[in-house]
Amino acid sequence: MAILREFGTIEGMENLLPEDVLSNIIHRLAPRYLAISRCVCKTWCTIIEAHNLLHVDLLPRPLCGIFINFNELSMSEFFSRPSKGPTVSGNFDYLPCSSCIIDHCNGLLLFHKYVVNPATRQSAPLPPCPYMVVEHIFHREYLVFDPTLSPHFEVFMIPEIRRSNVWYNMLNSDDKLDPAIEELEWPPSPCILHVFSSRTKVWEERSFVREGEAAGNVSDMRLDHPYVPDTSVYVPDTSVYCRGVLYVYCQNKYVMRISLSNGKYQVIKPPSDCEGMAYTNLYLGKSMKGVYCAVRHLASRFLIYILDESSDRMEWVCKDSCSIQPCQIIDGPGPWTLQDINNQERGFEYEDGNNEAVVEDRFEWDSDNDNVIETNSRGSGGYINFLVDTTRRGRYNSGGYIDFLGFHPYKEVIFLSDSLRRGLAYHLNSSKIQDLGSLRPTNYGTEVGIQPFIQKFFPYSPWMGRFPEDN
Template sequence: MAGSARAARAILLMAGSQAWHAVIDAHKLLRADLLPHALGGNLVNYNMLGRTEFFCCPTAGGCGAVSGNLSYMPCPNVSVDDHCNGLLLLLDSVANPATRQWARLPPQPPPREGIEAVFYYEEPYLVFDPAISPDYEVFLMPVVASWAELDHSMAESEWPPSLCETRVFSSRTGCWEERSFVREGEPAGSIATMQQAWTMDKRYSVYWREALYMHSQNGYFCKISMANNKCRVIKQSLTDDSDENHQEAYLGKSENGVYCAIVDHKFRIRVWILDESSGQMEWVLKHENNLEQVFLSQDFYEPGDGAWTLEDLNHDAYYDKDSSGEETAAEPKITNHTFVTLLGFHPFKEIVFLNSSLSRGFAYDLNSSKVQDLGNMCPTYYRYIAGQHAYIQASFPYTPCWMENMLPAIKF
């Protein structure tokens, strides 16, 4: 019965996609200029700031054309949880900044009962491709909780399990539904090994060719295929186990598919591309370099210099003025590059976006190893607001989608 249900759903998805293309072909509605084809900038979450900042580039669909200001929503002081092809996933809604449309998600179903609900929580991922369908989905993927106390048999259980069950919201039906994915191949490890993972980092995802790729716990990656409801673990580790210091990883989409970048405390950057040509999934090292000399060669410019612009959306909520109306405090000046944060990949060029010491944004070309200073991206007074807790929580390269009427109100 389960196999029949999966087959029926695959047929429905195929029929829905074919119907979508039949409609748009007949009415010539799928205009290429409305699809997400250009980079608009980076959406950046700063710790202790309520709103996601928009670091926008001066191209079509960038500065001036789109704003990260969500003032048209009932609660604009929210941060972005995920981005996919122009749509933003927020706490309880989905928004399109290009068209200024949004839709509230219905309440999530209650947690599952039983022992399995004790050891995990769920992280949301957004799935959307307007070239295939106008519908979007939100996946709640289970994550093993590091604080859970487990008995021996539970701790030694496989993760992910042979049948991975999750909850998915579909804009097509307007409802949450249970969905199962059959694991192909070996698990990533046991539940106990998942509990050893570093829990502070944002784990990113990529939706590419009707599959959701996720950076999961303990360094493993997972691919979920929508067409056949299969789940497969990419066990190849990209981290250096001999290095006890924390390494930051970013899973993203770029010119030739799925990429992963890692920067360590020694300023070493490594970039891999996922090769699936032989039917197997393998990370192939594409680029390796030490960024220390690259950044040391950069001069320090005034905050206004640089081609890109930070919208500074949190500024009005935090700055103080004296009696003359002038702002009284001055930002401390950064005089060296002490750490690097990955901001993501350019979706159409082999370029990695970086931030240096919460100060400047940079574009690093993987083919030429050249770096371009994009400009200041530190929100006004951020170091005073956050102090020692200042850091970038997450960053999403944003590609505007100009197709309207994709976010009808959900009735619930």
């Protein structure tokens, strides 16, 4: 705006600067601001389009699928949505060693020692973090990336308190902390975070000062429950990066809201409905209207919230409530396909003996006619009694359970898993459910000693840009 003040009006600047000079200035803007600049005036819009300055391929693309970490499997699986465009493979055989995905952000995936762009099969090395080892504290890694601003990414190490082992404490004193330490506020203020930048290629320490109250003290964090009783449901550490702010779901169900621009953070308490419920799961995600969370209470009840940041006091506003019970088995192929990466690595072959041909054919399946299952019978509170597929007959009670698989990034849709058998999409506004297809890896859960459950999930939209050449 300083330029506008100097020249008086935008038209004045256009008259004083030749088109090639103005084009050279505008093309240096990040994609997000280039898109905004198209709306400034007709001349700027014409220049941007004539010189092809706004590369749409650099912006995030539609949802491509869901990466899923299954317990005991060495590599993440890719539950892929069919597409007529370029396909994305979930096989990362170009990395030196196989591993599971740790985090994702706007088209990039975080692995141990690498950040990967599956759409372009590029990878950038991630050096080890030289942080000091502190007793009873561990760190989780989170990826921060916004292609509309820069092709560079950052990795944040967020500290957490190790949970207390109750049974171990009864016999040993090694797991006990000094009472003075247990009474310390958590998270601390200032909170020192280790951050890696692909621009500088080094880890650095950044200080963030807390605004408002702490989540509790150290002793509170050590009593957190990582599992739901009587099931093998693992509570994943979900995160969201949105408009320059990193939201991290931390122990004891609080969300750490980290503003990267001003060096401050806030503690956001969980929705009031799940306060005091020790075994309630909370999942963060980004969707149409910003930051969402899903509260999963015991077997199959879900409460969906949107974070309202319009006032100084941030609040979770309830969007939907539903209890989904699988009452019918749905067999056969669906519009989405599990790429079955782990079985390909083991030498497993499909019935026709041609792995690649079958996989490629499934990638190109048209999804315009995704099957919709009507919620045929509904009780109070959005309770769904039946999942009915009118194109199939003779189904019976599945006796299964529903797991959460994330939010659609652009639509008010949540993804679910029916007993590790089928992928489902639940539309919040219409209360309709779509069957997406089989998501269970071949032979998964049949081997002795393997406890089958989903550890993490990452709804994935590809980024067609490339890392800077110096990576």
